[in-house]
Amino acid sequence: MKKQILVIHGGNAFKNQKEYLAYLKNLKIDIYWSEKWKAKLPVTLGKKFEVLAPKMPNLMNAKFNEWKIWFEKYFPYLRDNIILLGHSLGGIFLAKYLSENKFPKKIMAVFLIAAPCGYVNFELPKNLDKMSKQAGRIFIYHSQDDPIVPISEARKYKNLLPEAELVIFKNREHFNQENFPEIVKKIKSLKY
DSSP, X not given: OOEEEEEEOOOOOOSSHHHHHHHHHHOOOOOOOOXXXXXXXXXXXXXXXXXXXXXOTTTTSOOHHHHHHHHHTTGGGOOSSEXXXXXXXXXHHHHHHHHHSOOSSOEEEEEEESOOSSOTTOOOOSOOHHHHHHSOEEEEXXXXXXXXXXXXXXXXXXXXXXXSEEEEESSOTTOOSSOOXXXXXXXXXXXX
């Protein structure tokens, strides 16, 4: 049976409608779409892995409760020893969800990649003990030059999750890159 990985992408959240509309007005768009590392995971990991990548609702103005409802719709399709991977807002979503809820399957590992440790509508509880107890191994990946989520956020996670493995890169910014060989290698190295 294939090993499952559930990938939660990033997004934005705003305090109010005025802030959101200002963001939209000032947003620079990229008219050319390209596949980044998350979309390539089914190929780079190979046939032994099944990569699930739900498109979370309202990614430009995300709300935790909406993401929670959507996330839970995937539970009937999940198996034990799953790997959860969250990039940016997807990372704090997983941290908050796992700190406040019981996940229905055994988790092998959780990857928090360039994840903020506090964000509008995605505020974390004071401790992440519940996450620690059910998350299996925890990996925090961050880059020192991230222009969106400062490196200090990764250090906050490390303080809250002392058992986590913190991996810091020097020049990967927010990991909006074509390939992520270090993640692929780490996932493949996990003992199932």
